[in-house]
Amino acid sequence: MLDFDSYYRAMASRDARFDGSFYVAVTTTGVYxxxxxxSRTPKPENVRFFRIAAAxxxxxxxxxxxxxxxxxxxxxxxxxxxxxxxxxxxLIASGAVDEIGVAGVARQLAVSERHLHRQLVAEVGVGPLAxxxxxxxxxxxxxxxxxxxxxxxxxxxxxxxSVRQFNDGMRAAFGCSPTELRRACGGGAGPGPQAPGRSxxxxxxxxxxxxxxxxxxxxWLGERAVPGVEETDGNRYRRTLRLPRGxxxxxxxxxxxxxxxxxxxxxxxxxLRLTLADLRDVTAAVRRCRDLLDLDAxxxxxxxxxxxxxxxxxxxxxxxxxxxxxxxxxxxxxLQVVLGQFAPLAEVRTVCARLAARCGExxxxxxxxxxxxxxxxxxxxxxxxxxxxGLRGGPATAVRALACAVADGKLSLERDAxxxxxxxxxRELPGVSGWAVQRIAxxxxxxxxxxxxxxxxxxxxxxxxxxxxxxxxxxxxxxxxGWQPWRSYAALHLQEAAPAEPEPLAxxxx
Numbered sequence: 263m264l265d266f267d268s269y270y271r272a273m274a275s276r277d278a279r280f281d282g283s284f285y286v287a288v289t290t291t292g293v294y295x296x297x298x299x300x301s302r303t304p305k306p307e308n309v310r311f312f313r314i315a316a317a318x319x320x321x322x323x324x325x326x327x328x329x330x331x332x333x334x335x336x337x338x339x340x341x342x343x344x345x346x347x348x349x350x351x352x353l354i355a356s357g358a359v360d361e362i363g364v365a366g367v368a369r370q371l372a373v374s375e376r377h378l379h380r381q382l383v384a385e386v387g388v389g390p391l392a393x394x395x396x397x398x399x400x401x402x403x404x405x406x407x408x409x410x411x412x413x414x415x416x417x418x419x420x421x422x423x424s425v426r427q428f429n430d431g432m433r434a435a436f437g438c439s440p441t442e443l444r445r446a447c448g449g450g451a452g453p454g455p456q457a458p459g460r461s462x463x464x465x466x467x468x469x470x471x472x473x474x475x476x477x478x479x480x481x482w483l484g485e486r487a488v489p490g491v492e493e494t495d496g497n498r499y500r501r502t503l504r505l506p507r508g509x510x511x512x513x514x515x516x517x518x519x520x521x522x523x524x525x526x527x528x529x530x531x532x533x534l535r536l537t538l539a540d541l542r543d544v545t546a547a548v549r550r551c552r553d554l555l556d557l558d559a560x561x562x563x564x565x566x567x568x569x570x571x572x573x574x575x576x577x578x579x580x581x582x583x584x585x586x587x588x589x590x591x592x593x594x595x596x597l598q599v600v601l602g603q604f605a606p607l608a609e610v611r612t613v614c615a616r617l618a619a620r621c622g623e624x625x626x627x628x629x630x631x632x633x634x635x636x637x638x639x640x641x642x643x644x645x646x647x648x649x650x651x652g653l654r655g656g657p658a659t660a661v662r663a664l665a666c667a668v669a670d671g672k673l674s675l676e677r678d679a680x681x682x683x684x685x686x687x688x689r690e691l692p693g694v695s696g697w698a699v700q701r702i703a704x705x706x707x708x709x710x711x712x713x714x715x716x717x718x719x720x721x722x723x724x725x726x727x728x729x730x731x732x733x734x735x736x737x738x739x740x741x742x743x744g745w746q747p748w749r750s751y752a753a754l755h756l757q758e759a760a761p762a763e764p765e766p767l768a769x770x771x772x
Contacts, residue, residue, distance in 0.1 A: 269311045273297040279562045281471065282334040285312045287323040294318035299329035313337070314351075316396035317387035324437045327446075332400040335469050336552075338560040342710050342747060344681040346371060347385045350378060351393070353678040357545035359394035360421040361506050370678065398422060399435040401545050406440055407447045409464050411541070413440045419541035463513070464538070466548065467531040470557040473583030474530075476516035478758065479555060482587045485607060486598060489615040490635045491622065502625045503590055504636050505546050508539030509625045511633065512551055512590075532557065539626065553677060553708060556585035564748045568755070571744065573729045577755040584758070586750055592675030592706035593668055594637050599701045600664055600694060604657045616651045617643065640668035660693025667691060675706045704750045713749035715739045723756035 272280045280297045287294040287310040294312065295301060312318040315331050325331045336355070340348045350371060358367050367390060368375045379389040386393075402420035405411055411419065417428035417440075432440045476497070484494035492501035497517045503510040515533040532555060536547055552558060561583050568578045578584075589595045601610045614637075621638035628634035638646075643665040648658045667673035673687050674680075684707060688699045697714035704712045714720065715738035723729075724738055745752040 266306075266311065269297075270306055270309065273309075274303050276300075278471070279560070282558075283313075283337045283339065285315050285318050285331055286310075287312060287318045287321065292323055293326045294323040294331060295326040296329045296331050296334050299326055301326070301328060312387060314386045314388070314393075314396075315400075316393045319396055319399075319435055320388045320392045325435055327436070332403055333469055335471055336558040338471075338558055338563070341558055341708055344709065346373065346378075347381055349678045349680070350382060350390065351386070354390055354393045355397060356549040356678075357397065357421065357506075358678075359390060360398075360542070360545070364390045364394075394421070395431060396435075397545065399431055401548075402428065402432060402440070403436065403443065404466060404548075405464070405544070406444050408466050411464075413444070415541060416440065419544050421542070421545065463535040464544065466534045466536065468514075468534050468548070468552055468555070468557055469531045470555075471560055471562070472530050473561055475581055475583035475585065476532075478581060479585055479587060480516055486611065488594075488611060488618055488637065490618050491614075491633055491637045493633055500633055501590060502628065502633050502636050503547055503550065504639070505538070505540070505543035507543050509623075509636065510536060510538040510543060510547055511625060511628055512536055512547060514551060514555065516555075537627065550590045553588040554590055556588055556708075559585055559710075561585075564751050567748050568745060568752055571752075573724075573727050574745070574752055574755060577759050581755065581758065584751065584754060586708070586710065586754055587705060588708055589705055591637060592677070592679075593640050593665075595705040596664060596668075596675050596702045597643075597661065599698050599705070600660050601657060603660070603693070603695055603698055613651060613653065617646075620651070621646055640665045644669040656693050660691070663691045663693065675702070677708050679707060681707050681709050700753075704753070710750045711747040713739075713742050713745070713753050715742065717753065717757075719757040719760040720753050723760040727756075727759065 269284060269286075273286050276298045278298055282296070284297060285294050286297055286299070286304075288304045288308055289310065290304070290308045294315070310321070312321070314337070315325070318331075319325075340351045342348075350367065353367055353370065358370070362370070364375055364378070368378045371378060382389050382393070398421045402416055402422070405416045405419055406413070409416075413428075414425055417425050420428070422428040422431065429439055432438070432443065436443060438446070480494055480497065480499060483492070483499050487493050492499070494500075498513055498515050500511065500513045503512055513535040515535070517533075534548070534551055536544065538544060538547060565578055565582050569575045598610055598614060601613060605613070617638050618635050621642040622635040625634050625636060643661065648654075648661060653661060664673075667687065668675060674684060681703060685699050685703055688694055688702060689696065695716075697717040697720075700712040700714035700717065703709040721738075729738065729741070742749055742752065
């Protein structure tokens with residue numbers, strides 16, 4: 263946590279590296295802004311700093327209409343950390359308070375409501391209810407400005423229990439009513455029947471900190487796309503979603519263009535088109551799409567930490583916007599990683615496609631020719647005859663153990679899970695190697711510091727680069743300590759540089 267002078271210098275210089283990491287409240291105007299706001303720099307005596315927007319709103323400040331604090335990417339700190347506060351913030355950001363209440367969030371985190379509230383207030387200045395209220399106003403403004411939904415529909419989708427609560431919350435947060443806010447932004451997309459958000463999909467903008475290597479993300483996702491569940495088409499990625507109240511489909515437009523140091527998007531946002539069975543799932547869907555593309559990462563901080571390394575530095579400088587591919591559902595990449603221990607990637611995709619066709623549920627309303635089935639749930643695979651899909655011996659044992667652990671609630675592969683506890687339980691499962699555990703931590707849990715020197719692709723890249731200790735996992739692990747807390751990104755850079763995918767260490771028929 264920075265001191266006042268550091269915060270003030272970052273604000274006065276409009277340092278984009280801190281966008282979303284803290285907020286600036288001006289006591290003379292009653293407004294809070296992003297540190298990159300183009301307004302005149304206030305005097306130090308008139309400034310207060312908050313780590314999250316909810317704390318500024320709780321203190322009586324409203325959001326700036328010029329820089330729009332709700333449009334800033336989330337602070338990367340909460341994704342880096344794995345402690346109680348960070349897990350709670352990730353859980354609340356996904357809309358969990360609206361779904362299961364504060365008591366349910368506390369139970370999921372295995373603490374009391376009082377302890378959860380105390381920890382959040384001590385760390386960020388407000389409790390879970392204030393955080394949930396801030397999330398609602400952010401989602402509501404996003405829907406007001408980007409869709410033609412009726413305002414009553416916006417209130418329902420963003421988590422308000424009544425239109426009156428919705429109106430009061432928007433006035434407190436933005437200083438105007440929802441109607442005035444829509445009028446100020448040009449009336450939305452118009453009230454016609456074909457406007458986005460009525461009969462068509464919701465069209466939203468997901469912002470990020472540049473640079474952003476969209477081409478590398480599309481390539482990674484395309485190589486692993488399960489037919490029927492997901493697909494890549496040009497610069498777009500489409501997939502089905504299993505959400506708390508229903509199903510949905512998402513299309514992410516990562517329009518890229520050639521630029522120095524790699525391919526990047528032309529604008530600092532990814533366009534998301536959502537089709538949902540229940541509008542109340544919009545928060546969960548947006549959160550999962552952000553996690554999938556690692557949009558809350560801080561590439562400048564990652565590059566600053568990894569670039570000085572003599573072996574890794576050239577790779578980082580060549581791909582400065584490389585993101586950690588995440589997931590929409592933690593069980594998916596975990597299953598693919600487990601199967602990847604026994605078979606090459608193409609065969610893994612084939613097996614997953616068979617599983618989805620037989621065990622995945624159809625998505626109602628999916629467009630013809632587009633992904634229309636959900637990836638199989640852990641419960642469906644725990645009871646399935648895996649031999650019918652060509653899985654026998656070691657692969658079948660490993661897949662069933664993983665599916666049963668998740669289905670029984672003994673293992674959580676979601677972003678709010680306790681990372682240490684989850685990795686420890688993964689190691690206990692039969693047929694799951696140490697390097698597979700770390701890959702699951704990277705892609706399912708979003709752990710930025712997962713690293714396994716025994717990973718076949720990491721070792722192959724280390725040998726190709728002449729990295730000292732490439733033949734000995736212990737020496738490579740020692741060298742990798744200098745990459746903390748970004749070892750997952752270091753591993754991703756090494757995997758991208760690997761000459762070819764090596765033969766799986768535990769090859770079995772799959």
